[in-house]
Amino acid sequence: MHGQMEMKDMEAYTLTRADGTVRFHGGTESLFRRLNRDELKVLYKLVQERFEDHSLEEKELILWGDLRMMFDPDKQDKIWKNQESWNVLRWKLYENSGVHSVFLIDTPIEINMLVKTKYPLKKEIPEKMINLKLQAEEESTMAFELIKFTRSQIEKQ
Structure with missing residues (x-):
């Protein structure tokens, strides 16, 4: 999965793959049901890259926080x-x-x-x-x- 991520509201995610196909997800539960582990890793990388280059909106911070907690848990969190x-x-x-x-x-x-x-x-x-x-x-x-x-x-x- 290469491409971009866009969030329309707190509970909806739109993932656009590099090949132009689009998938809509109703929230993190939908993401976890549909994406495989490799796709989640790529999504985390995309969110990290976006976080470095842009200030994130609240809904984006939630996804970033969820993915960061899964892939890079900090016991001091x-x-x-x-x-x-x-x-x-x-x-x-x-x-x-x-x-x-x-x-x-x-x-x-x-x-x-x-x-x-x-x-x-x-x-x-x-x-x-x-x-x-x-x-x-x-x-x-x-x-x-x-x-x-x-x-x-x-x-x-």
Whole structure:
């Protein structure tokens, strides 16, 4: 995926590929369902390049922040330091992109993470994720591997 990214409003993304094809996405959940991991990496690179050259609008900063948190997590970031306030609602896997998300109660915030990537999670969060059970479109090797990986994070802490 080469091309450009444009956001019309907070919940809609338009991705134009180098070949001129256009895809519309209704938000990050739609992006994670449709893009594969390599396409997400390219999108992150495009957003980083745009961030260096332009001041970003609020909606662009949200996407940049979500991608940065997934690909380059900083344990000093405020989101990771405030985990004790996370009230986890559900845990979902987007197999195509290799992303899993934790959705929080009473907030629009979702924590998006790459499968097989270690994040600075406190022990209570992976425990809550396992207790909620992973939502996936179908049983798969990736889903089982993610559950196994998450359990191993609990045991290591």
